[in-house]
Amino acid sequence: MSEGVAANEEAAKNILGILFPKTGKLGGRYYDHRKFLINCNIAVPECFDRYFSLFLEDDAIPTTTMKKLIYDAKESELVADITRLYQNGKIIRLLEEIEAYANKGDSKNVPSERATILIRCLCRMWSSFEAEEKDFFTIPFAWRLLFCVDTLLEVVDMVERFPLLQSIFEDKMVDPPTLALLLQDFETQHGRCTDKGPNENKQAISLDELLALEPLFKSRCIDAINSGAALLQYGGLNFLWMLSQLxxxxxxxxxxxxxxxxxxxxxxxxxxxxxxxxxxxxxVETRHVNKETLSEFIDVEEAYSRIDVFVTTREFLLLPKETQKDVIAFLIAMASNKKGSPTEGLVAEEIIQEELQKRVNAIQRMEV
Structure with missing residues (x-):
């Protein structure tokens, strides 16, 4: 190899190292996903295609839109813009961008007052979001709220954090399942409700402040049960585990x-x-019916007998679509003979959809 070719090869490696830090630790370079995402670097998988196309990638959010949301939008505008992005299938990208901006370590960091508005807005809207994580190895969607809240809380002044959280736990526009997510996060930070020890470097609030949030959470949960609100929406009971810890x-x-x-x-x-x-x-996409958890509410065989009749009635069609699918998954899981199998309780989404359509068609034929 000639000296010129060798020099060009080394220069090419150096350029690749700058553009794609993951290709090698050339010159001590590193890959910072959040920072690169904000700057739309070619090294970020989500931004790669835009460098070879006249259009932004499908889930991209223009930088001008993000800066407006983060720094300028009034709360009503924030709700409208987030709703629009959610309806356009961009909620996961939006949450990644918010987390990235909150982690941006320069003079343009999210101001404390803006972080407060963003946290309140996300908490109020969270129960209306539903998103499918496309990759097999991915994080639970609920964690994305915590990633945003945790990072945004870091830029909220310490003296303002607890009053903010107290107002959120008292806010009737924030549902108990969302509060359960937040409370479990804060409990875990203090080594409570977990096998892990406390993480003193990640404690958003003090232990005394955490203990003050618990009765607020308990009161909101009781209200949701007594009023029936907990049964009105999909996932409305997802506060029970956290409540049981208290x-x-x-x-x-x-x-x-x-x-x-x-x-x-x-x-x-x-x-x-x-x-x-x-x-x-x-x-394949699946649903898993935890019969052991269900048995804490009712005898599983009794539940099967009641639901098997219930799905033949018009009342079944009044349930939200996702609840209908969960019910059908339960019936299929109970009817299968996989006890002791690693796939016990697991039902493929495609099979659930086919069986649900059969049940719906049968009910509609009865009404003709």
Missing amino acids: DEELVKHIKETLVTDNISLAKVISYCTSRGKTAVRLV
Whole structure:
């Protein structure tokens, strides 16, 4: 190899190292996903295609839009813009961008007052979001709220953090399942409700402040149960685990009284059902029915008998579509003979959809 060719090869490696830090630690360079995402660097997978196209990638959000949301938009504008981005299928990208901006370590860091507005807005809207994570190895969608809140809280002045969180826990526009996410996060930071020890470097609030949030959370949960609001939306019972860590006897009583009618039973089955992906020969979307968790509310066989009749009625069609799918997944899981199998309780999304359509068609034929 000639000296000129060798020099060119080294120069090419150096350029690649600048553009794509992951290709090698050339000159001590590193890959900072958040910083690169904000700056739309070619090294970020989400931004790569825009360098070879006349258009932005499908889930891209223009920098001008993000800067308006982060730094300028009034709360009403923020709600409208976030709603629009959500409807356009860009909620995951938006949350990544917000986290990235909050982590940006320069003079343009998110001001404390803007972080406060963003946190409140996200918490109020969170229960209306639903998103499918496309990659097999990905983080739970709920964690994305915590990633944003945790990083935004770091730029909120210490003396303002607890009053902000207190107002959020008292805010009737923030649903108890969202509060449960936040509270569990803060509990974990202090080594509570977890097997891990406290993380003193990541504690957003003091232990005394955390203990002051707990009765607010408990009160909001009781109100949601007593008013029936917890059963009105999909995932509305997703505060029960966190509540049980504070008052096990209360949750035991709630579970005993919550399945008196079939609509409530369907919602409980939905609470006991999770979604994910399973790799067998192919990667498929599945739902997993946790029969052990369901047995804490009702005898599983009794639940099966009641629901098997319930899905033949018009009342079943009044449930949200996702709750219908969870109920059908339960029936299929109960009817299968996979006890003790690694796939016990797992039902493929495609099979659920086919069975649901059969049930819907049968009900509609009865009404003709």
